Amino acid sequence: MFRRSGIALQVVVLREISRMHEKGMRVVDLTRSIGPGMSCYPGTPPPGSVSLATIDADGFNEQLLTFSSHTGTHVDLPLHMSDGAPSLDAFGAERFIGRGVALDVACASGGIIPLALIQPSRPLIEGADFVLLHSGWGRYWGTQRYLSGYPVLSSEAAAWLAGFQLKGIGVDMVSVDPSDSEEYPLHNLFLANGTLIVENLVYPDRRLLGTGFQFFCLPLKIEGAEASPVRAVALLD
Numbered sequence: 001m002f003r004r005s006g007i008a009l010q011v012v013v014l015r016e017i018s019r020m021h022e023k024g025m026r027v028v029d030l031t032r033s034i035g036p037g038m039s040c041y042p043g044t045p046p047p048g049s050v051s052l053a054t055i056d057a058d059g060f061n062e063q064l065l066t067f068s069s070h071t072g073t074h075v076d077l078p079l080h081m082s083d084g085a086p087s088l089d090a091f092g093a094e095r096f097i098g099r100g101v102a103l104d105v106a107c108a109s110g111g112i113i114p115l116a117l118i119q120p121s122r123p124l125i126e127g128a129d130f131v132l133l134h135s136g137w138g139r140y141w142g143t144q145r146y147l148s149g150y151p152v153l154s155s156e157a158a159a160w161l162a163g164f165q166l167k168g169i170g171v172d173m174v175s176v177d178p179s180d181s182e183e184y185p186l187h188n189l190f191l192a193n194g195t196l197i198v199e200n201l202v203y204p205d206r207r208l209l210g211t212g213f214q215f216f217c218l219p220l221k222i223e224g225a226e227a228s229p230v231r232a233v234a235l236l237d
Contacts, residue, residue, distance in 0.1 A: 024237065025235050025236060025237055026205075026235070026236055026237070027233055027234075027235055028204065028205045028208065028213075028233060028234045028235075028236060029202075029204070029231075029232075029233055030073070030132075030170075030201045030202055030203065030204075030232040030233060030234055031072070031073040031201075031202065031230070031231050031232045031233070032072045032073045032141065032200050032201075032202055033072070034047050034067060034071055034072045034229065035047065037142055038071075038072060038141075038142065039141050039142055039143075039146045039147060039174060039200070040068070040071065041070060041147070041174050041175065041179070042147055042148075042179055044068045044070060044071070045067075045068060046067075047065065047066065047067035047068075047071055047072075048065070048066045048067070049063045049064065049065050049066070050063065050064040050066075051063055051064075052064050067229070069222070069225055069226065069227040069228055069229070070199075070227045071229055072200055072229050073198065073199070073200045073201055073202070073217075073229065073230055073231075073232050074198070074199060074200065074219075074227050074228060074229045074230055075096065075168070075196050075197065075198050075217055075219050075227060075228060075230050076187065076191060076196065076197040076198075076199065076226070076227050077091070077191070077196060077225065077226055077227060077228075078191045078192070078194070079224075079225075079226035080187065080191060080226040080227055081184060081187050081188050081191050081192075082188075082191070082192070085191070085192075087223075087224050087225055087226060088219060088221070088222055088223075088224070088225040088226075088228060089223060089224065089225075091196075093218060095167060095196070096167075096168075096196075096216065096217045096218050096219060096230070097214075097215070097216050097217075097218070098128075098129025098130055098167050098168075098214075098215060099127060099128050099129045099130070099212055099213075099214065099215065100128060100129065100130040100131075100132055100170075100212065100213050100214065100215025100234060101121070101124045101125060101127075101128040101130070101131055101132065101210075101211070101212050101213075102132040102133075102134050102203065102208040102209050102210070102211070102213075102234075103118055103121050103124075103125075103131065103132070103133055103134065103209070103210070104134050104209045104210060105117055105118065105133050105134065105135050105151065106134060106135055106136035108135065108151045111149065111150070111151050111152065111178075112151060112152065112153075112154050113133065113135070113151050113152065113153045113154060113157055114154050114156070114157060115154060115156045115157040115160055117157075118157055118160075118161070119160070121210070124210070124211075124212060125161070125164055125166075126164065127212065128164075128166065128212065129166060129167040129168070129215070130166060130167055130168045130169070130170060130198075130215045130217075131161060131164075131166055131168075131169050131170070132169075132170040132171075132198075132201060132208075132215070133153075133169070133170065133171045133172065134172055134203050134208075134209055135150065135151050135171070135172055135173060136172070137150045137151065137172055137173050138172040138173075138201075138202050138203065141202070146173075146174060147174055147179055148178075148179040148180070150173040150174070150175075150178075150179075151173075152173075152175075152176060152177060152178055152186065153176065153186060155185065155186075158176075158185075158186050158189055158190070159189065161195075162189055162190060162193045162195060165193075165194070165195075166195050167195070167196060168195060168196035168197065168198055168217070169190055169195055169196075169197055169198070170197070170198035170199070170201050170217070170232070171197075171198070171199055171200075171201060172200070172201045172202060172203060173199065173200070174199060174200060175187075175199060176190065176197055176199065198217050198230065198232060201232060205236075207236065208234055208236065211236070213234040213235055213236040214234065214235040214236075215232070215233075215234055215235075216231070216232065216233050216234075216235075217230040217231075217232040218230060218231060
């Protein structure tokens with residue numbers, strides 16, 4: 001069903017979500033809200049809104065919204081790190097849908113997620129399109145601490161994951177690279193490999209951890225975009 005594109009694909013996706021919900025499957029929202037006081041990557045301006053119309057004055061409400069393409073839960077595309085690389089236009093909607101697995105890496109110490117911590121999950125990863133990492137760092141969301149000191153994959157672990165040719169990797173941190181990085185090695189590794197990056201996920205249901213589910217991270221359809229906010233959701237029994 002995920003090979004269709006455009007409006008037809010959106011209709012199919014909505015029907016599939018409805019069908020799964022009727023079967024007792026749960027829809028779990030993995031998305032951070034965009035609004036005042038939210039965490040933004042250092043140097044990224046916070047989102048804003050200006051009223052363009054009100055019910056009292058115009059008979060309807062309308063807002064002008066301003067925010068970076070990397071605001072909140074968002075997907076990074078290859079163009080983010082390399083001029084001339086594919087932008088959002090190059091990817092059909094099906095590229096943002098697939099089988100997901102969430103790995104609990106909260107016990108990582110020293111700011112590094114080693115290969116030894118994720119390697120035992122190989123059977124789950126082999127059947128997945130998206131690998132989502134749960135570090136527990138999301139508990140600092142909305143505070144200054146959220147923006148630095150979070151754990152990141154070791155170069156060995158990242159290279160190992162890149163070998164699976166995943167559609168994407170997701171994290172519950174502001175970045176897959178340290179906030180003081182100047183080379184952005186993990187961004188470059190994954191995006192050059194065609195592995196999209198989803199950042200600022202939230203995990204409200206621990207039943208996601210160590211199991212498989214259908215994962216959706218559909219971006220806004222922005223021409224020439226190097227990134228876009230997404231509505232990330234998981235469907236699970």
